[in-house]
Amino acid sequence: MDKILRIDMGATDGPKYxxxxxxxxxxxxxxxxxxxxxxxxxxPLCHPLGGENKLIFSPGMLSGTAGAMTGRLSVGCKSPxxxxxxxxxxxxxAAQVLARLGYAALILExxxxxxxxxxxxxxxxxVKIEVDNSLKLLDNYPLVARLREQYGDKVAYITIGSAGERxxxxxxxxxxxxQLRPTRHCGRGGVGAVMGAKGVKAIxxxxxxxxxxxxxxxxxxxxxxxxxVEGLRKHPVTGEALPAYGTNVLTNILxxxxxxxxxxxKQGQFSGxxxxxxxxxxxxxxKRGGTATHGCHRGCVIQCSGIYNDKDGxxxxxxxxxxxxxxxxxxxxxxxxxxxxxxxxxxxNIGVDTIEMGVAIGxxxxxxxxxxxxxxxAIRLMEEVGRGTPLGRILGCGAEITGKTYGVERVPVxxxxxxxxxxxRAVQGIGVTYATTPQGADHTAGYAIATNILKCGGDVxxxxxxxxxxxxxxxxxxxxFIDSTGMCLFIAFAIMDQPDTFQALLDMMNAFYGLNMIGDxxxxxxxxxxxxxxxxxxxxxxxxxxxxxxxxxxxxTVPPHNxxxxxxxxxxxxxxxx
Amino acid sequence: MQLDIRLFAGLKCNNPDLACFGQYAFNLExxxxxxxGELRGILAIDPSIRLLTMVNHHHEGDDWVxxxxxxxxxxxxxGGG
Numbered sequence: 007m008d009k010i011l012r013i014d015m016g017a018t019d020g021p022k023y024x025x026x027x028x029x030x031x032x033x034x035x036x037x038x039x040x041x042x043x044x045x046x047x048x049x050p051l052c053h054p055l056g057g058e059n060k061l062i063f064s065p066g067m068l069s070g071t072a073g074a075m076t077g078r079l080s081v082g083c084k085s086p087x088x089x090x091x092x093x094x095x096x097x098x099x100a101a102q103v104l105a106r107l108g109y110a111a112l113i114l115e116x117x118x119x120x121x122x123x124x125x126x127x128x129x130x131x132x133v134k135i136e137v138d139n140s141l142k143l144l145d146n147y148p149l150v151a152r153l154r155e156q157y158g159d160k161v162a163y164i165t166i167g168s169a170g171e172r173x174x175x176x177x178x179x180x181x182x183x184x185q186l187r188p189t190r191h192c193g194r195g196g197v198g199a200v201m202g203a204k205g206v207k208a209i210x211x212x213x214x215x216x217x218x219x220x221x222x223x224x225x226x227x228x229x230x231x232x233x234x235v236e237g238l239r240k241h242p243v244t245g246e247a248l249p250a251y252g253t254n255v256l257t258n259i260l261x262x263x264x265x266x267x268x269x270x271x272k273q274g275q276f277s278g279x280x281x282x283x284x285x286x287x288x289x290x291x292x293k294r295g296g297t298a299t300h301g302c303h304r305g306c307v308i309q310c311s312g313i314y315n316d317k318d319g320x321x322x323x324x325x326x327x328x329x330x331x332x333x334x335x336x337x338x339x340x341x342x343x344x345x346x347x348x349x350x351x352x353x354x355n356i357g358v359d360t361i362e363m364g365v366a367i368g369x370x371x372x373x374x375x376x377x378x379x380x381x382x383x384a385i386r387l388m389e390e391v392g393r394g395t396p397l398g399r400i401l402g403c404g405a406e407i408t409g410k411t412y413g414v415e416r417v418p419v420x421x422x423x424x425x426x427x428x429x430x431r432a433v434q435g436i437g438v439t440y441a442t443t444p445q446g447a448d449h450t451a452g453y454a455i456a457t458n459i460l461k462c463g464g465d466v467x468x469x470x471x472x473x474x475x476x477x478x479x480x481x482x483x484x485x486x487f488i489d490s491t492g493m494c495l496f497i498a499f500a501i502m503d504q505p506d507t508f509q510a511l512l513d514m515m516n517a518f519y520g521l522n523m524i525g526d527x528x529x530x531x532x533x534x535x536x537x538x539x540x541x542x543x544x545x546x547x548x549x550x551x552x553x554x555x556x557x558x559x560x561x562x563t564v565p566p567h568n569x570x571x572x573x574x575x576x577x578x579x580x581x582x583x584x
Numbered sequence: 585m586q587l588d589i590r591l592f593a594g595l596k597c598n599n600p601d602l603a604c605f606g607q608y609a610f611n612l613e614x615x616x617x618x619x620x621g622e623l624r625g626i627l628a629i630d631p632s633i634r635l636l637t638m639v640n641h642h643h644e645g646d647d648w649v650x651x652x653x654x655x656x657x658x659x660x661x662x663g664g665g
Contacts, residue, residue, distance in 0.1 A: 242634070243663035247593055253664030258592045262657035264641040284664075285593060310664070328664050450665055460663050461636055461643070469642075499663045566641050 007035065007065065007110035007219070011133065013126065015204045016057050016116025021124060021135045028110045033519070036066035037093040037489035038535050039111050040082025044091050045538045050545035054086035054196075055173055055203040057117035063104065063164070063209075064112075066492015070105025070219045073227070073514055074235050076492045077101050077303025079164075079181060084546070085195035086203075087175040087362070087404055088421045088446040091542040093489065094197045097302035098181030098190035099162035101492055103211040104128075105219060118205040123171070127157065129212040141207045143168045145355040145392065146180045146188035149208065157210045159186060164209040167357025170198030172394050174402035176362040177202060180354065183302050183311075189324040190302050193359035194448060195423060196404075222520035230513035235307050237507025241500040243462065248310040248496060249299045253328040254284035256427075256455075257336075263459050263468065264566040265432030267425070268336050270365075270372040271418050274432045274564045278341025282331050287343055288312070295319045308496055314347045323351035329449075332427035333364020338371055339378035345385070352388045358402060363388070365405040365424035373412035416558055421446035421548070430555055431564045431571045433458050433468045438478035438573055442553045442581045444539035450495055452482035456502065463502030471572050479581045483532035490531065491515070533584060540582060550579050585652035587612050587623070592659045598628035614650070621646030623656065633660050 010031065013023045031039060040062040052058035061083045068076040079101035085092035104112065107128060118124070123142055127134045141149060145167040153163060162182055169177040177198030180188035192198075221227035238244040247255055257279055260266040264274035280286065288298035296313035312325030326334075326346055334340060334349040353360040367384050370376060375397075376383030390398030400411050405424035409417035418425040423446030430437025435454025443451035454477050458468035466473040488495055493511070501508040508525075516523050543552075559571040591597065591608040604610035614626060620637045624646070629635065637644055638657040650656070 242661035247660065247662040248664065251593060251662070255593055255662045256664040258590075258657070259636075259638075259659055259662060262590070262592075262638045262641060262659075263643075283592075453665055455665075456663065459643075460661070462661070462663060465643075467643075495665060496663065 007070070007105055007108060009108055009110065011109050011112045011128070013112070013114050013133070013135065014116045015114055015118050015124070015206065021118065023133045023135065031110060034067065035064055035069065035110060035490055036078065036080040036492050037082070037095070037486060038531060039064035039490070040080045040093050041091060041535050041539050043111065043113065044082050044084065045542040048084050050084070050542055052084060054084045054089070054200060059084050059200055061114040061197065061200045061204060062111055064110065065101035065105035067490060068514065068518060069101040069492035071221065071518060072218050073231050074238065074305050074307050075494045075497055076305055078489070078492045078494060079104065079192070080489060081179055081192040081197045083197060083200045085197070086199050087196035088423050089546060090421055090444055090446060090548060091539045092195040092197060092445060094192035094194045095489060096179070096181045096190040096192045097494060098183050099303055100164050100181040100211055102303060102305070103162040103213045106213040106216040107211065114201070114204045114206060117203060122205060123207045124205050125153070125208040125210065126206060127210045127212065130215045138207070143171060146357050147355050150182060150186060150188050153208055153210060154186065157212070160214060161210050161212040163188065164211070166198045166201050166207060167355060168392060168394065169357045169402055170202035171207070172399065172402070173199040173202050174358065174391070174399065175199060175407070176358045176366070176402050176404045178357050178359050180357055184304050187324060189354050191354065191359070193361065195446065198357050221518040223517040226517035227514060230510050230517055234507060234510035234514060237504050237510055238307055238497065238500050241504060241507070243499040244308045244496060248308050251284035251288050252298060252310050252312055252325050254287050254326065254331050256328040257283045257331060258285070259459060260428060263432060265429045265459065265468065266332070266336055267427065267429045269339055269378055270337065270368045270416055271429060271564070274429050274566060276336035279336055281341040282335045282343060282346065287325070287331070290343060291315070291325060298325065300325070306494065308494065310496065316344070323347050323354065326350040327360070329427050330360040330364065333361050334367070334384065337364055337368045338384055340381055340384060342381055345381040348385060349388055352392065356388070356392045358391065361426050362404045362424045363391070363401070365418060366401045366408040369405055369408045369414050369417065370401060370412070372416065373414050375412065418556060419447060420555060421552055423447045428455055429564055430559055431569050432567050434471060434571065434573060435466055435468065435474040435477045437555055437559065437571045438474050438578060438581060439482065441555050441578050442478065443482060444536065444543050450485065452478045452485055453498070454478055454481060456499065462499050469567060469569060471577070474573055475577050475580050482536060482581070483529055486532040486535040487528045490535065536582065553578055585614060585616050585650070587614055587650060588653070588655045590657045592657065593662050595629060595658060595660055599626065618650050619646060620644055620648045620650065623650065629658070635660060
């Protein structure tokens with residue numbers, strides 16, 4: 007990945023591109039690349055939908071290689087939802103293909119003056135940027151079907167649905183999976199709105215004629231990769247639980263732990279949770295001719311995804327993730343997997359963040375627009391988002407705007423981004439991450455659940471304050487590194503518990519790049535990424551006062567533990583004290 | 585004493601002498617003073633599986649002494665995000 011592609015969408019006489027050497031950005035990828043570029047090249051006070059913002063697509067440092075698990079694509083910008091720096095990543099095929107085309111980053115700059123819509127085709131011979139207004143307001147599934155008629159099936163598609171074109175703040179960017187379903191989303195932070203503001207509807211990546219990226223030390227790389235895969239296969243989470251049940255295996259344990267946010271964070275348990283569980287979902291999927299084991303990108307050995315068919319055995323959606331089953335399920339008082347699956351399809355199709363949408367709909371329920379538990383009502387609200395009605399636009403701009411529009415007091419957001427599927431009062435460690443990550447309320451940024459609830463990589467009591475700051479800090483640093491490698495974050499379960507698997511990952515990096523990295527180097531890169539992000543946010547006007555949870559988490563207890571979030575402001579301000 | 589037991593993610597009662605053999609959600613009568621570790625033995629769960637046990641929504645270790653009407657949730661290693 008020795009070059010960067012810049013496309014100026016606002017150039018006079020139409021979009022222009024140039025390819026340049028990677029230069030000062032050499033040796034990094036993924037989140038490190040997107041955050042360092044945003045911090046350097048984007049004015050922190052710019053309007054996120056304006057021409058000064060940049061939208062950066064970067065494969066990870068190991069993407070496009072023969073290494074396992076390397077299919078993550080990072081997308082970075084100033085977020086229109088949060089106003090902070092944003093890195094949002096997804097699986098699917100795009101990262102592998104973009105990396106094999108030799109691009110360390112694709113940067114969309116500027117903004118076109120008219121309302122033409124563009125598609126961008128990139129192959130080994132160059133770049134074609136064309137107007138195609140026939141694609142206007144197509145949602146992701148019919149959009150990809152239409153593009154396949156022209157570009158075929160041996161490419162990767164990056165698209166936005168109608169939500170991105172409408173610049174809704176919950177708009178996502180979709181990447182196609184190996185079967186060309188637009189189901190892997192860069193969901194958080196409204197990155198789809200930025201792509202829409204730049205007039206780009208689709209990016210088609212074609213690596214025909216290109217090869218896997220070759221390592222500097224091929225035998226060492228192969229050996230390290232083999233050990234890495236062995237480690238993933240032997241760990242019970244990555245080798246058994248995730249392939250069998252997917253991420254929704256978490257529903258039962260979070261409910262049992264009293265940390266499953268229900269009815270807009272009023273309770274920590276949902277009486278209907280057993281109907282929504284990963285176990286129930288897997289059984290249903292298999293019974294209906296789908297599958298509970300599927301990889302979102304080639305090279306995945308964890309295979310945590312799946313296929314969810316309807317009762318007649320026809321494809322309905324990809325296996326809904328835990329976050330989706332929670333946001334559209336328990337959070338809204340809905341205990342029906344088929345309803346959740348329909349909403350999941352709509353999220354993917356319209357192109358919206360499943361977490362932000364589910365929390366927004368729950369807020370609409372709390373406001374009395376429809377009652378909690380109203381399945382068809384939730385579907386109708388999503389249909390409004392898809393049609394871009396005034397109510398649809400309010401919901402599609404996320405939880406905070408929905409809550410404010412309807413005068414709801416309990417609005418679970420940090421830096422304007424909706425909280426995900428873990429109550430911070432029952433899982434204090436994730437509360438530290440929600441409050442302090444530069445990304446806004448984000449669970450993957452420092453997944454304290456692993457150690458608080460799942461007892462992976464150690465054991466920190468979820469209900470006490472001790473150890474949470476250190477836990478979140480260490481996980482945020484490690485995650486910033488993993489997000490830069492192109493590796494799926496779920497490798498963390500294995501590398502946290504198995505030192506030899508962690509060493510195999512280091513050996514892969516070293517063999518590929520001809521380095522001698524040790525564990526401390528991972529910390530150095532992770533800290534650098536976080537420091538760069540925090541600096542951007544500071545210049546964008548964010549202070550320590552923004553590294554806080556909404557006040558109600560500190561004043562309102564949540565059953566069954568009847569506990570508040572008890573980490574003090576002074577403790578939260580220690581997370582980045584290096 | 586009576587326990588309200590839930591076994592998750594593929595775990596089941598493996599003791600053919602119990603009425604709950606093969607089930608994953610059941611009530612069970614056990615001797616007073618039974619610990620979490622002893623319950624595992626009663627249910628004949630594979631000893632090689634590292635388990636996570638919650639008693640009344642709290643994580644507890646093998647030495648924890650159970651009480652009448654406790655709600656028990658037992659999990660093998662699981663993860664997600």
